[in-house]
Amino acid sequence: MxxxxxxxxxxxxxxxxxxxxxxxxxxxxxxxxxxxxxxxxxxxxxxxxxxxxxxxxxxxxxxxxxDVGLPGRYPFTRGPYPTMYRGRTWTMRQIAGFGQAEETNERFRYLIAQGQTGLSIDFDMPTLMGLDSDDAMSLGEVGREGVAIDTLPDMEALFDDIDLEQISVSMTINPSAWILLAMYVAVAEERGYDLDKLSGTIQNDILKEYVAQKEWIFPVEPSMRIVRDTIGYCAENMARYNPVNISGYHISEAGANAQQEIAFTMAITKAYVADALATGLDVDAFAPRLSFFFVSQADLFEEVAKFRAVRRFYARMMKETFGAKDPASMRLRFHAQTAAATLTKPQPMNNIVRTALQALSAVLGGAQSLHTNGLDEAYTIPSEQAMKIALRTQQIIADETGVASVIDPLGGSYYVERLTDRLEEGIADYFTKIEELGGVVAAIEQGFFQREISDSAYEFARRKASGDRPVIGVNKHVDAGGAEKIETHELDPESEARQISRLKQVRDVRDPERAKSAMEQLLSVAADPSANLMPATIEAVKAHLSMGEITGALRDVFGTYTETPVF
Ligand code: 3HC
Ligand code: 5AD
Incomplete structure (x- = not known):
């Protein structure tokens, strides 16, 4: 420190x-x-x-x-808000997404009825990659691991009967994020909502895709431009919207340890901020709406320290490196998800306990929003029952344990403070290495992050294999008999065909002239790097151009990306 x-x-x-x-x-x-x-x-x-x-x-x-400071005050080690959960419990935001929009909408309504306070949407692989459901590459994937969205009518069905001025909505979407944001705006405008009242987040963290998750469409440069355009658009038009959720979670799931997760996330953050500033945006105009996403892993105290360390590091970086003046630009707000990678197929009920402890560390670490994983995580996407138990886990922590009554209750613990200092120092050490490589984009191109992550993943796998790292039910206290049976989510096999036929129908009945001129306008804006893509994309989705049509046309303008392999 x-x-x-x-x-x-x-x-x-x-x-x-x-x-x-x-x-x-x-x-x-x-x-x-x-x-x-x-x-x-x-x-x-x-x-x-x-x-x-x-x-x-x-x-x-x-x-x-x-001196550990106070919550809601620079450097925000103890939390971004002065009252934290005493004023408002964290958002309970369970992920949902499967099949067609109507099926996911039904799950949303179920979860809201169970007391969930935010929505979080996962999209199927074609949507994540900006492909249409009828693309040859999409076959078998439509609605499988998330909801399928091709055109605006899908988005309308997704939010049927849900008041978007009343609930915040997070969309886990990256290279095609700006198109879904455009659809969200289009639905909101159709329904007469005030854009400044909409609260929500698109993940839109493209750099971590090159670092860890590997879902990209375009090369780095135009992809960064798209992120910049969404940040600029939201700063002007959507006062409460978070245009990017800079994500350590996937870096962790790819095998990074806690130190690397926060260090790489901060390095990526620095690149986005520098990029936005280079276009002339004022830091205090957009930084208050930058938002974050971290895993809540198994080591309870280290996780609490991690959340505290990253809050403090971010505050200092925004103030000292970027000259932010508004304290809101310095306070890091984050969503947490318990660690999917820790959950096991054997003895799946144990996963409820693991998740509860991981959720506790997120809460002790001051998370703003939380997803608790389903006990069936290692099998498939979660069943309704698994999501209900996961949500109840959060509700029990909030209402029965008393941990939400006092802010940063581990602040002042010699151990947690020491770890907080160590983890904050570790970010600075990684920053030095990344600078030496020429910054984040250069480090990605040289495979630096990828190599660091795979080394950690290997080390962790080695510890598990040797038993040095116990995993109950897997390498310790293993059941001799057969596996415990649990109910899992069943996909509707007809869903894909229904989605493809709806897409065809939308294309058949739309106004071809409007679609054509929207496409021309979009292409001309895309060719001008100083123009903002958002308004033309909003018109494109209103003209019922599909996701695949939009990304397909833009591939011709922006090109595609091939990774340099890392050995
Ligand atoms: N008293 C009074 N008001 C308070 C308060 C208090 N103590 N604490 C907070 N509030 C207010 C806030 O000021 C805010 O109001 P505003 O919008 O007008 O400023 C409002 O309550 C909401 O509070 P937060 O912004 O703290 O909480 P949100 O839940 O709205 O936002 C976030 C949290 C982290 C900023 C946001 O970005 C978010 O929710 N992200 C979620 C991301 C997510 O769910 N991702 C899932 C990814 S899954 C994935 O990637 C895995 C896989 O699929 C690959
Ligand atoms: N529904 C619910 N949760 C999901 N996740 C991914 N897709 C879905 C979905 N369709 C969660 C799981 C997974 C993590 C990356 O995100 O927990 O492990």
Missing amino acids: TDDSRYRLAAPGLAEAAAGDLASWENDELAGFLARRPESRDEYRTGSGLPVERVYTPAHVDGDWH
Whole structure:
């Protein structure tokens, strides 16, 4: 941690006294005890591999007394808002998405009826990749792992009977995000909503696609332009909308550890901010609406420290590197999702417990919004029952445990503070390496992130395989008998054909003149990098051009991307 004296008060002598106590305790109580009863391991580490001490004392936090600050105040270590969950419980935002829009709409309404307070949509692979349902590449994938959206009528059906001024909606969508945002705006305008009242998020984090998730359409440059255009459009037209949800989650799921997750996410953030500033936007005009997404992994204390560390790092970066003046530009707000990669096929009920503990770390770490995974995660997309239990898990944490009554209750814990400092320092170390490689885009091109992530993934797999990292039900306490049976989500086999026929029908009945002129306008705007793509895309979707038609035409203007392989 830096020696920024504004966040640290001196209490002379405390660290020395604690160090003295520690030394005498090690000599007396500890040494004698250890001689009779050795510990179970030679060394102890956090989930990310940081070595941990036996016990933490004031001697372990740099300086004599650690001033942890206050919530809602720079550097926001303790939370972005001064009242946190006392004023408003985090948003309970379970993901839904499968089949046709109508099927997902029904799941939304079920979840809202169960007390869910935000929506989160997952799209099928064709939609994620900007393809139409009738594309040859889409066959067998339509509505399989998310909802299928081709044209505006699908989007209208998705939000049927849901008041978009009353609930915030997150859409997990990246290279084709701007088209779905355009459809969202089109639905809102049709229904007469005030765009400034709409609260929601598109993921729209294209850099992490090149780093981790690998879903892209266009090369980096035009993809960054699209992100910039959505940021610019929202800054002007949608006061409460979050145009990007910069995501560590997928970096983690690709195998990164906690340190890498936050470091790479901050490096990507720096690139977006620098890019937006380069076009002349004022930092305080868009930064308050940048938003984040992290995993909530298994190591409870390290995760809490991770959330605190990244909040503090971000605050300092926005203020010191980018000159933000508005505190809202410095406060990091994030969504958390429990870690899908930790959930197991054997003994699936254990997943409920894992998820509850991971959710607890998100809440202790001050998350604004949370998805808890289904117990059936390792089998398929979640059933209604699995989502209900996952939602109830959040509700139990919120209403029964008392953890939401006090802000940042682990603040001041010597251990958590020490870890927070370490993780914040680790981001700065990675920043130095990335700068040396020439920045984020250059580091992507050289396979830096990809290599770092695969090294961590390998190390973690090795620890699991050797049993050094226990996974209950998998490498420890394994059931001898057959697998426990659980009910899983069944896909409707007719859904794909229905979706394709609706798409054809929309194409047949739309006004061909309007579609043609919308396409021409879109292409001409796309060819001018200084123009904003959003207005022409909104008109394109209103003219019922499909997702695949739009991305197909733009591929000719923007080109496509091929990754340099990493060995
Ligand atoms: N008192 C009073 N008001 C408060 C308050 C308090 N204590 N705390 C918050 N509020 C207010 C806020 O000011 C805000 O009002 P505003 O919009 O007018 O400013 C409102 O309540 C909502 O609060 P937040 O913005 O904190 O919470 P949201 O839930 O609306 O937003 C977010 C959270 C992180 C900023 C947003 O970006 C978000 O919800 N993201 C979700 C992303 C998501 O769900 N992603 C899923 C991805 S799944 C995936 O990728 C996996 C796979 O499919 C590959
Ligand atoms: N419905 C619900 N959850 C989903 N996820 C992905 N697709 C869906 C869906 N259609 C969640 C799972 C997965 C993570 C990446 O996102 O938890 O592991």
